[in-house]
Amino acid sequence: MDVNLGAGQTEAIRADGTVAGTLFQDTSSYSYFLDPSNAGNSLIVAGSVGIATTSPRYKLDVWGDMAVGTSTGVGAPQNYPLLYVQSGGGGTSNGVGIGTTTVSGTMFTVGTTTPSLVVSQSGYVGIGTATPQELLHVGAGTDASDDGSSIAIFTAAGSANLAIRDSTNNIELLNWAGSDGVNRGYGGTRTNHIYTLRTNNTNALTIDTSQNVGIGILILLVD
Numbered sequence: 001m002d003v004n005l006g007a008g009q010t011e012a013i014r015a016d017g018t019v020a021g022t023l024f025q026d027t028s029s030y031s032y033f034l035d036p037s038n039a040g041n042s043l044i045v046a047g048s049v050g051i052a053t054t055s056p057r058y059k060l061d062v063w064g065d066m067a068v069g070t071s072t073g074v075g076a077p078q079n080y081p082l083l084y085v086q087s088g089g090g091g092t093s094n095g096v097g098i099g100t101t102t103v104s105g106t107m108f109t110v111g112t113t114t115p116s117l118v119v120s121q122s123g124y125v126g127i128g129t130a131t132p133q134e135l136l137h138v139g140a141g142t143d144a145s146d147d148g149s150s151i152a153i154f155t156a157a158g159s160a161n162l163a164i165r166d167s168t169n170n171i172e173l174l175n176w177a178g179s180d181g182v183n184r185g186y187g188g189t190r191t192n193h194i195y196t197l198r199t200n201n202t203n204a205l206t207i208d209t210s211q212n213v214g215i216g217i218l219i220l221l222v223d
Contacts, residue, residue: 063087067101080112106130129155163190 050056052063062085069082084097095103098110108119109130118126126132133144134153141155154162159178165171171193177185188195188207197205206214 048056048059048061050061050063053061064087066085066087067081067083071079071081080099080101081097082099084101084103086093086095086097086101086103093105095106096108097103100109100112100115102115103109106115106118106120108117109115110117115126115130116128118130118132120126120132124132124134125136127136127138128140129137129142131142133142134150136152137155138152139155139160140157141160143155144150145153154160156178159176159180161174161176161178164173170191172190173188173195174190175185175187192209194206194208196203196207203217204215206217208214
């Protein structure tokens with residue numbers, strides 16, 4: 001049952017006679033009321049809610065930047081919100097941050113002042129870099145691959161390596177680029193295992209752990 005209190009206010013009464021809340025209606029007949037069971041802190045809305053807009057397009061429509069879960073800490077990064085949404089003026093200024101408010105130019109950023117993960121407006125994913133140059137960019141370097149069409153690139157401000165490891169059998173393959181007195185790149189097994197190059201799914205060249213070389217075979221037989 002509803003009791004009209006005048007001035008656009010109605011008191012909602014439960015079947016047992018207790019007050020469910022004071023129901024308000026604005027000039028557009030949108031209804032909302034406060035729930036007294038939560039000491040007046042609970043707002044229940046029948047329609048859509050707009051913050052900084054009088055024409056909400058969604059159930060909750062916030063125009064402008066928004067932060068959720070800001071801590072009571074003092075100074076960065078302790079006072080960064082858990083979730084931050086920057087609307088800006090649209091386009092490339094939009095972004096979502098987790099644990100950071102530095103999101104300009106990226107759609108999604110995780111980290112503090114030094115992002116640990118970003119997704120750019122172009123769909124590039126960066127791990128350890130805020131400016132990914134390929135579809136997947138891992139490392140602190142900022143340059144792209146020389147051929148300009150790589151799917152993934154691994155960079156560092158100095159020597160860089162990519163390791164692939166079989167943890168069960170303790171076999172590790174290493175690709176490395178940098179300088180150890182000579183500027184160069186190399187690849188091979190880092191553990192005590194043979195290394196094979198293949199073409200057309202066929203063994204083309206094999207190097208055993210004693211650096212013996214075989215062509216067209218997998219296992220070398222050396223006297």
